[in-house]
Amino acid sequence: xxxxxxxxxxxxxxxxxxEGHFKGExxxxxxxxxxxxxxxxxxxxxxxxxxxxxxxxxxxxxAIK
Numbered sequence: 001x002x003x004x005x006x007x008x009x010x011x012x013x014x015x016x017x018x019e020g021h022f023k024g025e026x027x028x029x030x031x032x033x034x035x036x037x038x039x040x041x042x043x044x045x046x047x048x049x050x051x052x053x054x055x056x057x058x059x060x061x062x063a064i065k
Contacts, residue, residue, distance in 0.1 A: 008042070011038060011041055011042055012038075014038075015034045015035075015037060015038040016034075016038070022034040022035045022038065031063070032054055032055075032058065032064075035050075035053075035054035035057065035058075036050045036051055036054050037050075039053050039054060
């Protein structure tokens with residue numbers, strides 16, 4: 001029996017790497033953009049709120065100084 005992927009699993013595969021960070025080249029802004037798109041779809045929030053959330057995540061992780 002083939003197991004169907006959940007919407008969340010498909011979303012994670014699209015935007016999050018196997019290493020656990022957002023996909024994209026480090027320092028290029030691609031990872032931030034992937035975070036924004038992921039949060040908008042996962043949480044059904046506006047782009048403005050997703051950017052604020054991703055900035056918070058980035059500051060907490062040390063990716064944004």
